[in-house]
Each structure stands twice: as structure tokens, then as C-alpha cells.
């Protein structure tokens with residue numbers, strides 16, 4: 092089928108590439124002409140394992156192309172997928188300006204009846220608004236059906252998730268449109284759930300809020316474990332063996348970040364407030380996470396009360412491994428606090444350093460390896476559990492750091508691994524290892 096995808100970010104580009112991989116003819120559109128130029132040179136503007144190779148393959152096969160022209164992208168298409176950003180607005184709700192602009196551009200350039208599929212995460216009721224907006228502005232007498240098709244991929248494993256997801260949600264009021272959209276996703280081999288528009292929109296927020304709740308729950312318990320002498324890793328393992336609880340998303344750490352959980356929990360809370368309902372669980376999850384994102388700073392200050400002129404290695408900057416995305420990364424808060432306290436920060440991330448420059452204080456120094464970052468520094472802080480960092484030998488810290496102290500915000504090492512390494516090791520929700 093001939094489909095256009097609007098917005099070539101993490102979601103739009105991955106969706107477009109994967110749909111072309113299963114044989115659809117895809118045009119991806121973005122208003123960012125520089126992005127489109129890079130894409131036309133077969134270069135992915137984002138780091139996502141496997142994406143660039145699959146993209147090149149489908150461009151060469153003639154099934155995938157890129158444009159910045161709505162006229163080109165709309166011509167003769169009967170399905171268009173919207174995947175533009177819906178970031179957090181100042182009042183905490185979802186900012187819909189990019190979506191509204193996309194609706195207007197679709198309306199002004201469509202040449203026939205269309206199904207408009209909203210993949211962006213949008214507040215409940217937005218798809219009805221999308222239909223109205225397009226019908227209000229379009230220049231012919233074409234009909235528009237809207238479908239809510241929220242996306243569940245994770246950054247860093249987006250291609251894998253697309254072909255191995257737990258479900259695809261297709262929500263709509265027109266049975267014919269629902270069936271047609273269902274048919275384009277069938278080749279992915281993922282179970283498809285069909286529902287109404289508002290429930291589909293809600294499934295997305297409910298899923299992210301529930302996962303965020305699991306993380307804030309285990310993070311609060313980790314803080315309690317530290318105070319009562321339990322080990323949160325064992326607690327999570329024991330809890331997770333109960334299939335009703337499940338063992339996923341119970342890793343304690345410096346809180347969740349990224350472009351989704353923080354903004355989507357906040358948007359869900361705003362949705363509830365808009366109908367005079369207090370979603371107290373979600374509000375508490377958000378507050379817990381805000382505290383947890385900087386909890387490592389409290390741990391550091393207990394050991395090093397004066398950070399003035401301390402030279403600190405910060406390992407990992409991205410909000411999680413296998414991505415270059417810095418949106419709402421816990422490292423942002425932590426590096427800012429360290430710099431504000433007078434410390435010099437020497438940061439290393441395998442992929443995200445370039446993006447990090449726009450988020451972190453100007454004084455941050457960017458290093459090219461773990462070795463370079465820790466060499467001669469006062470102590471080290473781990474913020475992202477990159478494989479490379481998890482596999483780095485604990486003994487090497489003890490040799491390179493002036494004070495052999497590591498603050499690990501992602502519990503990268505088992506406590507046994509640290510024994511007899513000469514390292515003082517502070518982690519999350521587990522006893523400190525002193526090795527004195």
C-alpha cells in the first residue's frame with residue numbers, strides 16, 4: 092500500500108522504514124529540510140541499532156523515499172500516518188502545535204479521501220479534533236476517517252520492538268478504516284487489538300504511567316531498603332518471580348527519563364485535572380521520580396560535602412543505554428548540580444555526547460573513553476548502564492581514581508564483583524561496599 096508518514100523522528104522514521112521493509116511504498120515527510128537532506132543521502136539522523144542498514148536496503152529497493160513537500164507526500168495517498176512530536180507544554184499538558192500544523196498542511200494538500208492515522212501520543216479526544224481540523228481546512232470535498240494507533244516502541248530497540256511488540260492498537264469509529272489500517276500492520280506478526288478512538292488514546296497513557304509507577308515504586312522501596320539494611324535487587328527478584336507482578340521494570344536507579352515517561356505522566360495528570368479528577372497515584376509517581384533523578388547527588392555530598400574544585404568523572408549521559416537521546420536524562424540534573432557546587436565534570440558517553448552539549452552546562456568536559464574520563468579524577472559517578480560501562484573492570488577504577496570511590500546510579504555491578512577491588516562502592520538500594 093502507498094502510505095506517507097509525517098515526521099521523521101524516532102517514531103516516524105522507524106515506522107516508515109519498517110513498513111517499507113514489509114513491502115509497503117513509503118514516503119516520509121519532515122519540515123526539517125536538513126534532516127530530509129541527510130535521509131536522502133541514506134544517513135539516519137538518529138542513533139538506533141539496525142535502522143540505517145534497513146533504511147538503505149529499502150531506499151535501494153525503491154520502496155522508501157523522503158521529502159519536505161506536503162504536495163509530494165499527499166499526492167494519491169489514501170493513508171497518512173502522523174508521528175510528529177507532542178512535547179510537554181509549560182502547564183504540563185501535551186503540546187499539540189506540531190500536530191495542528193500537520194493537520195492543516197494535510198488538509199491543504201490532500202487530493203482524495205483519506206485515512207489519517209495518529210501515531211503520536213495525544214490526549215484523549217485529540218483524534219476527534221484531528222478529524223475536525225482537517226475537515227475545516229481542506230480545499231475539496233474529500234472525506235477523512237481518523238484512526239488512533241499509539242506507538243509502544245522503546246528507543247534503542249525500536250526495530251526489534253516493531254517486529255516483536257506485545258500488541259498493536261488500532262482504535263477508530265469506522266469499521267472499514269479500522270480493518271484497512273489493521274491490514275497494513277498485519278505483516279509485522281504482532282497481535283492487533285481493535286478498539287474505539289478514546290480507549291486507544293488512553294491505552295498509551297495508561298501503559299506508560301503504569302510502567303513509570305513500577306519504577307517509582309521500586310525506587311521508593313530502594314530508599315527504604317537502604318535505611319533498613321535490605322538489598323533492593325533481591326527484593327525485586329523475589330517480587331518479580333510472582334507472575335502477577337512480573338520481573339520487568341523493577342530496576343532501581345536514578346529514576347526514569349527520556350522523551351516519554353516524564354511528559355506522558357504529566358500529560359495524563361493534566362488530562363485528569365481537565366475533568367476535575369486528581370490522579371493521585373500518577374502525581375505521586377512524578378514527584379517520586381523528580382526526587383530520585385538527583386538522589387545520587389545526596390549520596391555524593393554525604394561522602395564529599397565540599398565539591399568545590401573536585402574533578403568528577405560522569406559515566407553515561409543518555410537517559411538509558413543504546414540511544415543518543417538526552418531528553419529528560421537524569422544526568423542533566425546531576426551534572427548541573429555538580430557544576431553549580433563548584434565541581435569540574437569530565438563526562439563520557441559512547442553515543443550521546445554530541446546531543447548532550449545542548450543540555451549540559453557549558454563547562455562540562457567531554458571525554459573519549461571511560462579510561463580517559465576517570466584517569467586522575469577524584470571519584471566517578473555512573474549515570475547510564477551502557478554495556479561498555481557495565482563491562483568495565485571495577486579494579487581499574489581503584490587504579491585510576493585519586494579516591495577509589497564510585498557512585499553507581501544504575502547498579503551496574505553485583506556487590507560480590509566489588510569485593511576485594513579496593514573500591515568504595517555506593518549504589519542504589521543496596522549496602523555500600525567499603526573494601527577497607
Ligand SMILES: NC(=O)c1ccc[n+]([C@@H]2O[C@H](COP(=O)([O-])OP(=O)(O)OC[C@H]3O[C@@H](n4cnc5c(N)ncnc54)[C@H](O)[C@@H]3O)[C@@H](O)[C@H]2O)c1
Nearest residue numbers: 098100101102121122123175176177189192193211212242
Ligand atoms: N521516542 C519514542 O520512543 C516514542 C515512542 C512511542 C511514542 N512516541 C510518541 O511519538 C511522537 C513522536 O515522537 P518522536 O520521539 O519520534 O519525536 P521527534 O521529536 O524525534 O520527531 C518529531 C519529528 O516531527 C517533525 N515535525 C514537527 N512538526 C512537523 C510538521 N508539521 N510536519 C512534518 N514534520 C514535523 C520534526 O521536525 C521531527 O523530525 C510523540 O508523540 C511521542 O510521544 C515516542
Ligand SMILES: O=c1ccn([C@@H]2O[C@H](COP(=O)(O)OP(=O)(O)O[C@H]3O[C@H](CO)[C@@H](O)[C@H](O)[C@H]3O)[C@@H](O)[C@H]2O)c(=O)[nH]1
Nearest residue numbers: 242243244245246340341342344346347348349351410411
Ligand atoms: O526497571 C527500569 C526500567 C526502566 N528504567 C528507566 O526508565 C526510562 C525509560 O526506559 P524505557 O521504557 O526502556 O525507554 P523508552 O524508550 O522511554 O520507552 C518507553 O516510552 C516509550 C514512549 O512512549 C514507549 O513507547 C515504550 O513502550 C516505553 O517503554 C529510562 O530512563 C530507564 O533507565 C528504570 O529506571 N528502571
